[in-house]
Each structure stands twice: as C-alpha cells, then as structure tokens.
Amino acid sequence: MSILYIRDKNGNFVQMPSVPGKSAYEIAVAKGTFSGTEQEFAEMQVINNKDIIDQITQENIDNWNSAKGMTDEEKEQLANKIDRIELNDDKQLILYSGNTELSRIQLMGGMTDEEKEQLANKIDKVELNDDEQLIFYSEDKIISNIQLMGGMTDEEKEQLNTKLATKFDDVALNENETNDMQTALDFYSEGKVVKTAYFTGGSGGGSSASAYISTELEENVMVGTDENFNLTIDFVSPNPGKGTLKVFINDVEAVSKSVGQGESTTTIEGAKFTKGTNRVTVYVIDRVGVMSNSLTFYIRYGSTEIASDFDQYSAYDYGATVRYYFTPTALDTSLTLTFYMSIDGQVQQGVSCTSDTRGYYTFPTNLSADNHYCEAYIIDSNGMKSNVLAFNLIILNTNTLVVASDTKNKTIEEGEQLSLDYKAYMKNNTSFITKAYIDNNLVNTGTCNADFNYYRTSSLTEGIHTIKLEVWDVTETYHDYVTWTITVTPSTYEMKQPINAGAMFIGTAVNKTNTDERKQYFIGQDQEGNEVLGTLTNFAYNSESGWVNDELIISGNSHVEIPIQPLANNARYGFTLDIEFTSKQIGVADAEVLTLWNNETNCGIKITTEKLILQSSNGNKCDLYFTDNERTHVMFIIDRQELKAKIYLNGVMCEAFHLNDYTVDGVPYLDDFTVNSNIVLGGLNKNGYCKIRNLRVYQVALTTDEIINNFISCEIDKGKQRELVEFQKGNDLPTLYVYCDFSGLGKDDKKPCKIVYNSTNVEKYGESFTLNHKQSQLQYQGTSSMAYPIKNYRLNLRDEKGDKWYYNFPGGQGECRFTLKADFMSSGHWTNTGMAKFINDNLYNYKSDDEKSMNPFRWYRLQNGEDVSNYRETINGFPCRLILINDGSTPLNEGQNEPTPGNTKDMGIFNFNHDKDATKTLGFDSDIFPNCASYEVTANSDTSAGAFMSYEHKNVWDGTWIKNYPSTANYLYSTGAYAILFEVKPNVEYVVKKTGGNSFRMSMYPIRPAVNVANGKKIMDDTSLTEYTFIGQEGYPYVGLLAHYDNTFSGNINDLVTLSVIENNKAEELAYLKESFELRHPDADDVAEDWGFMGVGEEGTGLKTLIDWVDNCTDEEFVADFEQHFHKDYTLRYFCLVTLIGAVDNLGGQYSCRV
Secondary structure, three states: OOOEEEEEOOEEEOOOOOOOOOOHHHHHHHEEEEEEEHHHHHHHHOOOOHHOOOOHHHHHHHHHHHOOOOOHHHHHHHHOOOOOOOOOOOOOOEEOOOOEEEEEEOOOOOOOOOHHOOOOOOOOOEEEEEOOOOEEEEOOEEEEEHHHHOOOOHHHHHHEEEEEOOOOOEEEOOOOOOOEEEEEEEEOOOEEEEEEEEEOOOOOOOOOOOOOEEEOOOOEEEEEEOOOEEEEEEEEEEOOOEEEEEEEEEEEEEEEEEOOEEEEEEEEHHOOOHHHHHEEEEEEEEEOEEEOOOOEEEEEEOEEEEEOOOOOOOOOOOOOOOEEEEEOOOOOOOEEEEEEEEEEEOOOOOOOEOOOOEEEOOHHHHOOOOEEEEEEEEEEOOOOOOOOOOEEEEEEEOOOOEEEOOOEEEEEOOOOOEEEEEEEEEEOOOOOEEEEEEOEEEEEEEEOOOOOEEEEEEOOOEEEEEEEEEEEEOOOOOEEEEEEEEEEOOOOOOOOOOOOOOOEEEEEOOOOOOOOOOOEEEEEEOOOOOEEEEEEOOOEEOOOOEOOEEEEEEEEEOEEEEEOOOOOOOOOOOEEEEEEEEEEOOOOOEEEEEEEEEOOEEEEEEEOOOOOEEEEEOOOOEEEEOOOOOOEEHHHHHHOOOOOOEEEOOOEEEEEEEEEEEEEEEEOOOOOOOOOOEEEEEEOOOEEEEEEEEEEEEEOOOOEEEEEHHHHHOOOOOOHHHHHHHHHOOOOEEEEEEEOOOOOOOOOOOEEEEEEEEOOOOHHHOOOEEEEEEEEEEEEEOOOHHHHHOOOOEEEOEEEOEEEEEEOOOOEEEOOOEEOOOOOOOOOOOOHHHHHHHHHHHHOOOOOHHHHHHHHHHHHHHHOOOOOOOOOOOOOOOEEEEEEEEEOOOOOOOOOOOOOOOOEEEEEEEEEEEEOOOOOOOOOOOOOOOOOOOOOEEEOOOOOHHHHHOOOOOOEEEEOOOOOOOOOOOOOOOOEEEEEEOOOOOOEEEEEEEOOOOOOOOEEEOOOHHHHHHHOOOOOOEOOOOOOEEEEEEEOOOEEEEEOOOEEEEEEEHHHHHEEEEOHHHHOOOOOHHHEEEEEEHHHHOOOOEOOOEEEEOOOOOOOHHHHHHHOHHHHHHHHHHOOOHHHHHHHHHHHHHHHHOOOOHHHHOOOOEE
C-alpha cells in the first residue's frame, strides 16, 4: 500500500508510487529491523497515530475527494498578515502571530521540478483554495501550491483572518541543500533568510522514510582559538533508534558518533580546525542505513593573529632598505586591522592592513649597526591585540661585530641544566673567540663559529646570577657581548649522579660544546677524582662532528681513544662498562660504536651499528640487537660473584650466560675476557656515524641498585629524572594488597582472600575498592608460566555473601574476574598487555555502515544506537604494584614464592589485566546471541584439533570375508553366507559402509561369546545396503555381519564387495577437541558437556563442523565458502599481524577464537 497521497489534476486523492526499487517496508523487513504488516509499517512511518492512520481507507479517500474545502469566508481570512511560518520535524506548517502559534497544517506531497524552480521568484501573497492547497502568488500569478492535510479549528481560522499574508516577501530554492532525498526552500524577509524549510523527496520524487536534520545555527560561525564549536542539530527519522552523526571538516571525517533522535549538541574541538575558514558538512545515518539531508557550515577559526617568514637570523647592511612581510588574520574579517612594530622599545607608526592579505613594514634606514630588539603585532578595531613576534634585527657595517640571543632572562631550579643560545655576526668572519663570565668571574675561554652556539652549565647555585658572554674576532680587535640574568631557585629534588666507587672513567658530553677551550678531549675522572683524558682525533667541530646538543658526534674517520685497559686483568674482581649512545647505519658494514676487543682470542666487548656483543675466549657470548637511530643505554657486566656475564638494555637485563669459573687447590681459573687494549669510540678508520653521551667504566660489577641509579642518572632533565625515580619507587602506580593463607595455593586450588586496591589515578587506573570479607578467591593462572618461580594470579571477586562482585575496570565493562600477570619472561610488560592494547586500538578498521568490518556484537549495539567505547576486542590492563600479606599459619608448600606466615612481600610490578574470559567487556552476550561461544586454543601440535585437523575415526574392520564361518569360533556360525566379525563398544555409534555386491542379502547380529548367534536379536536385514548406522549394545561385545548367497554363486565376495566399519566414538572425539580448545564462554558448568564442541544448538554448528570443513575442503571450496565459516576481515588482519611481528606462538597455542 502507499502511505503518501496527492491530488491529481482533477483534485482527487490518488496513491503516490514510491521511487523505483524496493520499498522502505521491504528494505526494513530484509534487514531484520522491522517485523509486521505493511499497514503497521505505514502507521509507524507517517504520524505514529493509529487513530488517524485507520482513517486512510478508500471510502474516506473518496469522501475527501468529494468534500469541499474551506468556506469563502475562511479563504478570505487568509489574506490577512501572519508574522512567520515554520516547518517542524513532523512536516507541519506552523503559523504564528507574534510569538503565538495560530495553527498547524499538515503537509502532504511534494512539488514538481517546475514548481520548485518557480519558487525562486518573488511571492506577493499566500491563499488557501477550495482544495485546501496553499497557493503562492507573484504579481497575481500563481507560481506554486502545496497540498495541506487536515483542517483547522474555527478558532484557528479566526486567528488566521487577522494574520495570514506576506510577512516574508520571497521564497527561493536552496540548491546546495536540495538533493535526491529532500527539497530545501529559503524563506526571505527584506532580503534575509529567516527560515529554511525541508521537504521530503527531491526533484519530482519522494521517499516516505527519509531521515532529516535541522539546526538553528547560522551558516557562518566564528570560533576563537582554543575554543570549541558546539554543533546543535535536531535529528528525526521514521526509523526508531539512534543514528550515526558524521562531521566532515574540509572533506576529512572529523567526528563519527552515535546521536539520539531529537535535539543534541556535539562538541567539536577547536584543534580539529585549521586557521581561517573551514567548510563543515554534517549528516546523520539512521539505524537502518538511511542518510539524512546534509547541513553545511563555514567555521571561521582563529583570533587576531600575525604570521611572518621574515629571516631574523640574517644580518642586513647599514642603510639598506629592509622590509618585514607579514600576514594578519582576524576572526571577524569586518574589523579594521593595524600593524605595529616596536624597535628597541619604541613603537613605530602603525600600518593599516587587511585580514588574510600579505602586508609589509619598512624599517627605518637610519638604524645603527647593532642588534635591535623588535616586536611585531596587530591590533584590531575592538582593541584586541594579536600574538607578538619578537626577534633581533642585526644591522652590520664594515667593522661591526654583533652577538645576539633569543633567550632573555631565565629562572631555573638549582641543579637543573641551563642552556643559553647565542649567534655572532661579522662581515667576512666565521671564527671567533669566546669568554664566559659568571658574576664577573671568567669561567671559560673558547671559540665559536658563525652558526648557532650554546653556553651550558648545571653548576649554578641558589640565587641571582649574571652571565656575560663576550665574543671577539680572532685578532681580539672587535667585540660584542650579551648578558643574561639567571634566577636559581632552591632545589626540590637532588639529581642522581653516577656511582663513583670502583670507577676507572666517568665522562659525559653533557654541557660540552665546540666552543670549549679543551674541546679536543673527552674528559673523565676516576674514583679518586683524577682526570682521565680521552683524545679526539680528526674532528671538524661543527654541527656534524664534535660536541653538539650534549652529545659527541663521531663521523667519518674521526674517533676517540680512552687511555684505560679495563680488561687487562681479565675482570678478576668484576667489570662494568656503561655507555649511552645513538648509532645510525649509513651503509658502512664494519662500522663500530665502541671497541674493546682481542682479535687473537676473539673475546671482549664490541658495539657494531646493529648489535651489542659480550664474548669470552671459549665462545660463550651475549649478543643483542638494538634500535637504530635511537638513544640507547647499555651496561656490559662481568660478575665473578654471581658467575654471570650479562647485558642490560635501557635498564633491563636482556641476556646473560654462565661463567665457567672454578678453583683447583685454591687457584682460580676464570673464564677469559682479557683485552690488552684501550677503549676506542667510533672505531679506528671505520667511517661510521654515532653519538656518545655518557661513558662510565668500573673495575667492579655494579649491583642491581647501582645499575638502576646509573640508568636514571643519564636523564639530565630534572623533572623527567624525578618521574623516573618516583616510578621506580612505585608511588605513581596503583597498589593491590592481597591478604591470604597462601599454603597449598594452586591453579585449581583457590584460596579465600581479602583484597584492598589503592588507585592513584581514577581515569587511568579506576576507582579504589576494598573487599574486607574473605569471600573472594585467589588462584594461580597460566600454563607454561606455572614452571616459573614467580607465577601469575587470578582474582575472583566476591561480595560478603559470596556472590560475584563486579568491578568497572578502566576501558571495559564490569567484570568479576581479573588476572595479575608477572610477565616473568618479558619484564618490559609490553608483549602481553601492551600488544593487546595495540591490537584493540589499531588492528581493526570499523566502518559504521559496513557490518563486515566489525564483530556482530559491536554491529548490533551500533545499530541500536548504543555506545561501544567500553567494549573491546582484547583485554585491557596496566602496571600495578602487588603486595602479598600472609595472614595464615600453615607453612608454604615447596616451591611457593609467596610470603611465609605472618610476613609481607612486595612482589614488584605485575600487570593488572582483564581476565581472558572477560565476557561482558568482550561482548559475549548470550541474551542477544544465545549461541555465541569463546575458546582458548591450548594445543601447540600441528596434528591436533587446534591446527584444524579432524578427528580420525577408527575403522574397526579391514579384513576379508570368510565363507561358512566355522562354528569352532563359538561366536558366529554361518552356512550359505560369507561373514565377518568385529568388536564393538557399548553405546558407541558405528557406521557400516559397503560398495558393490548388491545381489547379496546382508544381515547383522549382536554377538556374545560362547552363545549361539540365534540368541542375538537381528540388527539389520537388507538387500540394498550401502550404509547403515547402529549403536553397540551392552553385553554384546561383537557384531557379526553376514552376506547371504544362493547356490549359483561361485565367485569370491572379496573381489565384489568393499566394506568398512567406522567407529563414530563421539566421547573420544569430544575429548580430542577438548585437548586443543578450552571453553571460555559460556561457563562450562552452565551448558552440556559437548556444547560448543559438537554443536551450539543448531545443526552444522560448533567446532567440529568448522574443523572438519577446514581439514576436508578443497582449496577452491576454502576460498569460495570462507566467509560462511570465518569473519574474513578479522581473520586476515590477525594473520597479517602475527606474521608481521613474528608472533609464532599466536599461530599455535596462544590465540583465542569466538564463534
């Protein structure tokens, strides 16, 4: 049926056909979003008022067609003036007098293309004719009409008598907003649009189920810098439920979010806009995929600002014309703008300028040869001042030397590094002499070039200091200087310093520059404070060779030799080499960062451009790859007490080997690392490229605490170092306390416990909680990790009654089970939780209009307009400090690492994670998807079900037929028949398959030993048998199968008949599947033993069906039917990920699947 009626040229109501293709009703039923009759669908689509809809009958249509419209008096009343007409979301024209609503008139039907085009003409008046149509006039000529649906009350007609006329004086088609889905009309009053009305259907056609959005916002909007744009729209759709709002800024999608029907406001961050005018397009897709009309805004973003590309680091000749080009920007382009330049504190005459248009200012030509401090800015006619561009204008004459700095006065904390920039200018000079003074005391003499230079120090004490930097030409004839006032506040944190005890060399590039007087030395100290001078060879001392930005750049054939031989005594009492460096591969295969190597015995320490090597002469070694072109901290340690040689990478021990040290008759025999050479940085004639920041060498093996201290001391930023210290203390991390009697704790042996969780950041780590009662449970978690000394734990949260207690974990739904991961084999804690977060946030490419781009649960929620932000594809988690308190009295079992009774143990940093069966967070909702299941794959074998290998059923008979089975067997006796005998199990299914021999009558009997066959009940008697299924019976361990023949048969049945008897043992097949798959959801206690394995409630479902298909299908079938069994997008993205990162375990026993 039609739900839209229009009047034909004769004035009669007729059905309005829909656009070609499926109707909205057909589409809704096909998508499963509506079930019911077409009449019910129509009722929902039009007015949601069944009483009115029921009136749409043929009888009433005929009555309407014959009915007269308003009386002549009522029509005449329409000539009076009204203030305004609006179109609401229900497609009703609302007539107003002042702010009083006079009447509502339901629109019915659209307009032709010609009528829409005519509406671009000016209208003079509006009348209502006998057929209840609004008639639009221009110069007494009818230019269009709109059919009204429903009359008005007498009171409304009386009010119209005094108000209806042409308060608006023009109507025009809005071509930008008119499309195939809608027609947009702009209503004008005195040349200004006072309302835009939208009519369903465009260009002569129409749809009865269109979504629609409107707004009260102006088309042009101004948004100030750092402010946000609040987008308010009114969204309606005949399809119930939320929609998806799409916002595009300059044709790039910026927002995609769920919005409900009705008015809503979405905040768009100002950072999403570019400075200037931004085109913003907005539309909504309703829950069945129907797209609304679009709205377009022009957002002017910014403030009164100025930008310039003036070259402030070049020098200009005295008397030359120097122009400063700039581009001003105003948020409100109607404002008058004026440019100002301040030179050495004097504001110059302003220059008028225009927003978004380049302007310029000409400096006075009589400025002296010197450094002139300048500030450029804009002031608009509202008095608003723009940002200020500050710079130094350098004017030179023949013999002028000028030094300038971008840094003015500065405040630092005592112990913090101070870095001051400066640049020297002089015609025909590139080398200069420098002298640095602190409070008038000369502290450094050096050299600098015409590039940017820096003076650095970390030694200023509390108070106010004046630093003066003099720059002289090489003849010391001309000079200039710059001064800074530095305020040093009291230290709130004492910086960590490298360990001094046992030091042979402690040297750093921090605060060193190419202007230093002794730049040719890498200066270090031993533990007594004696200087040890490393010699720099073949350095250019420029931006690519020498001391730059707190690093020593070694490039080409340059190198540094440190005059110590720390392995000459074979590290008899231990050894540590601590280095912080950056290496970049530049195509030199044998380039080296550090060399301390014995080529004859092939032992020592070496850092190439890609590997760290620590090797003894017997071939034992550690070798690790590191990241190219990234600052790396490494410690090589030979510990004779621990009998370990080990490498620490960025503070974490990453590789080690056991030392072959032993003693005979009091004489020690040590693993040999002897190297009788100095340390070389950069390698002799290696032509590589590296940067050295710190080098520390010790004749002892540093302890764990000393290793951490040295690692932290490399951070020279005071704030960042303090953060490292606090992180190491664990003060910034949440802490989980577990009170328990840990004796006998196991993977399946749960122990009651009390739990106290203290969060340090609610947003990052969730709310704190306490479960004081001992109803919660603790158990071990993991498979291979059960062999590690530090194990993982699983927490089962319970309330005081023992019922499940749900905690709203950050980034997920409320769950009652969590896992504490020790990550014993990957102490960086990223391979588990970190990778899971990466996968959740980056692996999938959701598209709100593509069901195949996401899992069914996410799609279901989106289609119902629900939020999906706290549903995940993987677990979530974060580092957490774990403290265990043993409040029991029973001794621990052997091998347990928890605290003993009455003691507390800080277990260190664990990852506090969702458990792998976080069913709510992962979207396992059995109410919505009653057959959904989740499994963990527990097998690593490539011949298991986990490798998609089908269960191989036994063929219990593959022998030959026996003619006239001998009675001496006491089991089966046959005369005039061939027979076979096979063993069966009670209650097990067997399938007999036969090919050939259709002339034989087949019979089958259960057999009991020493009992004549006649006592068994015949199972089957069939001439045309090809396949037969039966169940083994209790007390009958054998079955006999007979092939009867007549006396005319003289051949051999074995040549004519092929027979197999397959044992279809479902119990064994179920056990086979369970060896590879562990059911996570639903709980195994809530379903049948074989649920999810042999089926999940429907024919042809479950793991068995999936595995059998993968194992037995052809390549062609695999490709053709893949999406009937797997989520294609998810599967391929997962496979690409594990291949890319080399996660071989994830192709075996470390993955999960959802069905």
